[in-house]
Amino acid sequence: MFSPITGGCLCGHVRYRIECAPLDAGYCHCRRCQKSSGAPVLAWLTVAAHGFAYTGGAPSVYCSSRSYQREFCPHCGTQLIFCRSLSPRTIDVTLASLDDTSVIAPQYHIWMQSRVSWLRIDDTLPRFEGEGPKCSA
Numbered sequence: 606m607f608s609p610i611t612g613g614c615l616c617g618h619v620r621y622r623i624e625c626a627p628l629d630a631g632y633c634h635c636r637r638c639q640k641s642s643g644a645p646v647l648a649w650l651t652v653a654a655h656g657f658a659y660t661g662g663a664p665s666v667y668c669s670s671r672s673y674q675r676e677f678c679p680h681c682g683t684q685l686i687f688c689r690s691l692s693p694r695t696i697d698v699t700l701a702s703l704d705d706t707s708v709i710a711p712q713y714h715i716w717m718q719s720r721v722s723w724l725r726i727d728d729t730l731p732r733f734e735g736e737g738p739k740c741s742a
Contacts (some may be wrong), residue, residue, distance in 0.1 A: 611660075612703040614683035618662040621685065623698065625656025630700060630709045631737065632730075635716035637669055642684055645721040648700040648711050654693045657686070713737055 610627075613620040630650040638647040664676035664685060676686045687697040700706060713730050715737035720726075731737075 610703060610705070610708055612685075612698065613661070614678035614681050614685060614702065616678060616681035616683075618680045619659065619664050619678045619683070619685060620661035621698070622658055622660050623652050623656055624658070625653050627652050627709050628695065629713075629738065630711045631713045631715055632711045633715050634718075634720040636719050638687075638716075639719070639721070641667075641669060641675055645724045646714075647684075649687065649697040650700055650703075650709050651695050651697050654688070654696050657696045657698065 607624075607626045610623040611621065612623075628651045630648065633647050633649055634645070639645060641647075662678070665679040667675050667677065668690060669675050669687075672690055674688060674690045675684055676688075677684045683702060684699055685702055686699070688695070700709070700711070703709075711730065714720075714726065714732045716735060717732045718734045
């Protein structure tokens with residue numbers, strides 16, 4: 606049986622709840638994730654859109670490409686989700702924004718072609734030069 610997952614931003618203004626089991630989780634090394642976070646890599650979990658809901662506060666939205674958007678706290682700037690701008694079937698949630706970060710661990714690395722040269726990765730997870738595995742949601 607699945608237990609709901611909760612999370613939110615640094616300042617606590619925006620809160621969310623995940624009511625369905627995650628589909629997968631991974632590290633993203635793409636330039637957009639690097640630039641949007643100021644970090645060399647972002648860890649995401651993917652859930653069905655119908656299983657995600659904001660429970661407190663309202664995020665701000667930034668259209669980071671023609672078809673996708675990133676949602677973040679308008680007060681502290683914490684990036685929370687990445688999804689299609691119109692009718693998303695899945696939502697990617699930043700793993701580090703979960704209240705309990707031990708509930709799911711990344712399973713792979715994607716967009717390794719954009720990896721920063723000085724980052725050393727010593728895990729044995731699968732690595733993909735591009736977008737990597739597709740979930741079936």
